[in-house]
Amino acid sequence: MSTRAQPAAPAAMIDSLRAAFSGRLITEANDLEPFVIDWRRRYFGRALAVAQPDTVADVAAVVRWCAAQRVPIVPQGGNTGMSGAATPDESGHAVVLSLARLKKIRAIDTINNSITVEAGCVLSELRDAADQAGRLFPLSLPSEGSCTIGGNLSTNAGGVQVLRYGNARELCLGLEVITPDGEIWNGLRGLRKDNTGYDLRDLFIGAEGTLGVITAATLKLFPKPAAQITAMATVATPHAALKLLEQAQAALGSSLTAFELISDLCIDLVLQHFPDCRLPFAQRSPYYVLIESSDSEGAEHAEAQFEALMQRAIEAGLVDDAAVASSLAQSRAMWALRENISEAQALTGKNIKHDIAVPISAIGDFVEKTNALIAQRFPGIRMVVFGHLGDGNLHYNVSPPVDRCGPEHEAEFLALQPELNLITHDSVVAFNGSISAEHGLGQLRRDESARYKSPVEMALMRRVKQALDPLGIMNPGKVLPPA
Ligand code: FAD
Ligand code: 2HG
Ligand code: ZN
Numbered sequence: 001m002s003t004r005a006q007p008a009a010p011a012a013m014i015d016s017l018r019a020a021f022s023g024r025l026i027t028e029a030n031d032l033e034p035f036v037i038d039w040r041r042r043y044f045g046r047a048l049a050v051a052q053p054d055t056v057a058d059v060a061a062v063v064r065w066c067a068a069q070r071v072p073i074v075p076q077g078g079n080t081g082m083s084g085a086a087t088p089d090e091s092g093h094a095v096v097l098s099l100a101r102l103k104k105i106r107a108i109d110t111i112n113n114s115i116t117v118e119a120g121c122v123l124s125e126l127r128d129a130a131d132q133a134g135r136l137f138p139l140s141l142p143s144e145g146s147c148t149i150g151g152n153l154s155t156n157a158g159g160v161q162v163l164r165y166g167n168a169r170e171l172c173l174g175l176e177v178i179t180p181d182g183e184i185w186n187g188l189r190g191l192r193k194d195n196t197g198y199d200l201r202d203l204f205i206g207a208e209g210t211l212g213v214i215t216a217a218t219l220k221l222f223p224k225p226a227a228q229i230t231a232m233a234t235v236a237t238p239h240a241a242l243k244l245l246e247q248a249q250a251a252l253g254s255s256l257t258a259f260e261l262i263s264d265l266c267i268d269l270v271l272q273h274f275p276d277c278r279l280p281f282a283q284r285s286p287y288y289v290l291i292e293s294s295d296s297e298g299a300e301h302a303e304a305q306f307e308a309l310m311q312r313a314i315e316a317g318l319v320d321d322a323a324v325a326s327s328l329a330q331s332r333a334m335w336a337l338r339e340n341i342s343e344a345q346a347l348t349g350k351n352i353k354h355d356i357a358v359p360i361s362a363i364g365d366f367v368e369k370t371n372a373l374i375a376q377r378f379p380g381i382r383m384v385v386f387g388h389l390g391d392g393n394l395h396y397n398v399s400p401p402v403d404r405c406g407p408e409h410e411a412e413f414l415a416l417q418p419e420l421n422l423i424t425h426d427s428v429v430a431f432n433g434s435i436s437a438e439h440g441l442g443q444l445r446r447d448e449s450a451r452y453k454s455p456v457e458m459a460l461m462r463r464v465k466q467a468l469d470p471l472g473i474m475n476p477g478k479v480l481p482p483a
Contacts, residue, residue, distance in 0.1 A: 017048075017062070020061050020064070021051065023051065023052050023101065024052040035050045035096045036087060039082070043087040044090070047088045047095065049095055050076075054101045056178070056215045060183070063178050063179075063181075066095055066473055067180060067471060070473065071095055071473065072088070072089075072093055072095070073095055074475050075097045075150070075214075075474075076096050076098045076100075077100070077147060078122065081442060083155075083208075084444050085155070085441070099119040104117070105129045106216065108135075113222065114173055114190045115130055115137065117219070118150075119215050119216060119217065122148055123140075123145075124144045131224070137171075137221055137222075138164070139167075140161050142341075144159075153217055155440040156205050157438060161292075162388060162438075169205045169206065172201065172217055173220060174188040174201060175205075175216070176215045177204050177214055177215065179212050180474045188216060203464065210476075211465065211468045223296075229302040229306055229324065229331070232281075232334050234285030234322070235289055235319055240318045243316075243318050244313050244318050247309060247318070252293050255293045255295050255305075256293055257293065258390065259389050260390075261288075261289055261386060262287065262289070262386045263385040265399075269344035269384065270337055273340070274344060277340065280323040283320070283321065291306075307324060341384070348399060349413075352417050353395065353398075353439075354420075354424045354425070355435075355437050356428045356437060358431040360391070362392075366433070367396075370423065378416065380401030382402070384398065425448060435448055458480075461479075461480060462480060462483065
């Protein structure tokens, strides 16, 4: 439960908004709560109301009403974002525009290999629809049971198959968007080639709802692999994991679909909070990698390739132990160790997140150097390091020392965030990296990002925002600091 009460919404405003569209309008304080607090429970906002339209015309009507009233709009999908981008501020002036009821699969074209869906479609439902049509939609995130494709595109989500299929941007062929003045732009062309001027689609992808509201998207589909095989291996260091990645790429080529790094503390947290999870090794190791291959020739071929890869890696001294899943259940069990990390860390208490990217080859040096800097400055602090090694993207997260975990230590720990961010992000920048690989800026990294971007880049971003949203009503306070 939120500790802050929602102020009573001005009745006349609510009546006027209710009359503007025919979908659902939520105004009761208790019902508003799930929409004004983020998944991590780091941001507690307030809202005038939550509007949940059922049709594109009604989304446009809500936006037009907000533009006329100068009311800020906070678009929201599954509210699983990690950067506070879908949470309104504390003023209570904003309308949360929830796309949750706009979720139809509009069309599947198996010759064009594309699918057109509405923004509120939950990612796992989209993947199921593609599967039923005999195709693969490869975007895959641990939050796929709740996040929506509109949110995925607005954050340019990554996930566990980027190294083979690319992130959300690369999977998108076209968009339908409501502009901040309430016009409908239909860009659902589904073309793989289209050089007709500025790429408007790419402006809205990754914009975190600050330039318009995505109402539908046309996305790429792929052939389903004949077999998907999962394996785990123990490695001593991220450097060893990188050498294994190189060998896996050489051995598996484009069949390599996931290559994830997991540090031992992550396994500790998962085993502690998810007692059904099992580690497939007798001995613990400082790091583990989880590898997936999507093979076009079938399971036997994939298994043989994996066995050979692991054998060579053990002989080369890169890997101490390895396990290849021989059933879907074993594969799921391995993925559960990886996919439950965020939740396990959250269950341990508040944490500080860094969603960083550096060139893949630099990951080992980055971890070694930054770990040492942080350990020197904050002895006892625990690094919860995991992520998409194959993309050069790590979740370089921080938890308090074991003896300072309780809620009574929360404020003291969170007060370290500015300095921990500074150490980590300066290190990221020294390695030519990015301080947000896949989670976006939202409110969490907005000011940090502005610190590292050049004045030219900031000025161009502000001009884009001003051109598309001159009233500044689209998700204000996110991505760009106030001018
Ligand atoms: P929301 O959280 O509702 O919104 C996110 C942003 O998009 C906000 O700025 C919002 O205003 C905007 N937005 C939402 N819908 C629209 C729309 N239709 N039009 C315009 N703007 C819109 N992320 C990854 O990239 N990779 C991962 O592996 C990953 N794993 C996760 C695991 C867990 C357990 C959790 C909780 C989160 C994870 N995330 C991951 C983060 C999150 O799931 C993604 O950012 C996801 O894309 C957000 O989708 P959503 O529908 O929940 O968006
Ligand atoms: C993942 O890869 C997500 O599991 C969440 O991006 C990362 O919790 C995190 O920091
Ligand atoms: Zn991730």
